[in-house]
Amino acid sequence: MLVTESIDEIRNTVRLWKREKLKVGFVPTMGALHEGHLSLIRQAKKKADRVVISIFVNPEQFGAGEDYEEYPRKLEEDLKLCRKIRAAAVFTPETSVMYPGEKVFTIDIKDLDKHMCGASRPGFFQGIVLVVNKLFNIIEPDIAVFGQKDIQQYLILKQMVKEFNHGVKLEMGQIVRANDGLALSSRNAYLSNEERLKAPSLYRSLTYIEKQIKDGVDQPSLLIEHQKNELEAKGFKIDYINMFSMDKIVPVERLEKEGNYILAGAVYLGETRLIDNILIEL
Numbered sequence: 001m002l003v004t005e006s007i008d009e010i011r012n013t014v015r016l017w018k019r020e021k022l023k024v025g026f027v028p029t030m031g032a033l034h035e036g037h038l039s040l041i042r043q044a045k046k047k048a049d050r051v052v053i054s055i056f057v058n059p060e061q062f063g064a065g066e067d068y069e070e071y072p073r074k075l076e077e078d079l080k081l082c083r084k085i086r087a088a089a090v091f092t093p094e095t096s097v098m099y100p101g102e103k104v105f106t107i108d109i110k111d112l113d114k115h116m117c118g119a120s121r122p123g124f125f126q127g128i129v130l131v132v133n134k135l136f137n138i139i140e141p142d143i144a145v146f147g148q149k150d151i152q153q154y155l156i157l158k159q160m161v162k163e164f165n166h167g168v169k170l171e172m173g174q175i176v177r178a179n180d181g182l183a184l185s186s187r188n189a190y191l192s193n194e195e196r197l198k199a200p201s202l203y204r205s206l207t208y209i210e211k212q213i214k215d216g217v218d219q220p221s222l223l224i225e226h227q228k229n230e231l232e233a234k235g236f237k238i239d240y241i242n243m244f245s246m247d248k249i250v251p252v253e254r255l256e257k258e259g260n261y262i263l264a265g266a267v268y269l270g271e272t273r274l275i276d277n278i279l280i281e282l
């Protein structure tokens with residue numbers, strides 16, 4: 001397995017593979033790999049002959065006061081996992097390699113980051129679009145796999161690929177959960193034992209709302225308010241829980257008889273931000 005910090009080395013390696021007509025899959029990550037990341041890598045391996053993983057904690061997607069410094073960094077363990085799963089290459093650039101100098105251009109994403117996680121994390125999705133744009137230009141993969149856990153990221157990147165004509169096909173990987181339902185996340189490492197026991201309540205609330213919707217509730221706002229109150233009573237601080245349209249990522253009050261919706265939530269347990277979502281097709 002190639003492990004490299006160098007843009008030229010990863011680029012040349014991928015170009016050689018492509019010359020041999022090998023299909024290249026790509027899974028971008030910020031490291032501290034867990035079973036969620038590994039499931040994306042397995043998905044990429046099914047579709048591609050060679051899979052590249054990037055491990056880069058992208059400073060551009062952290063706001064002031066967020067956890068850039070504390071974010072878990074476990075490169076040696078990550079590389080062991082990548083070897084075990086038989087990744088072909090891991091790209092681990094330094095920040096100075098990804099951002100060597102003055103940045104003149106910014107990418108405006110208009111309304112796609114007005115709601116959901118974008119509303120409370122200004123600049124977050126701009127930072128993601130910036131880094132993934134660079135990574136796609138460096139690696140030029142045939143396919144790239146992103147997790148449903150970050151559904152807004154996936155939808156924004158889909159639009160980016162379409163508008164900027166990146167020659168990559170995006171795939172979405174399902175959310176991998178712990179046995180008690182908590183979506184796996186590198187940030188779960190921040191949770192105290194007590195918080196970890198409470199954390200699956202977010203998913204439980206979402207599944208409860210989902211069931212009511214499947215049973216016919218078409219205006220779920222009261223139901224959602226009730227679940228928010230229950231979570232608050234358990235000690236969660238709510239950022240948002242809401243239904244969003246799948247195409248525009250805007251909140252929806254009344255559900256149509258047929259449509260694709262995202263039931264999504266973000267909450268804080270202590271300092272830790274947890275996100276989760278369920279896709280609902282009516």
Ligand code: AMP
Binds near residue numbers: 036040174
């Ligand atoms: P991150 O390292 O948090 O930037 O995540 C890298 C990729 O892994 C993103 O596409 C995430 O959506 C995906 N991911 C994170 N957690 C999970 C999970 N529990 N299940 C599936 N994919 C995940």
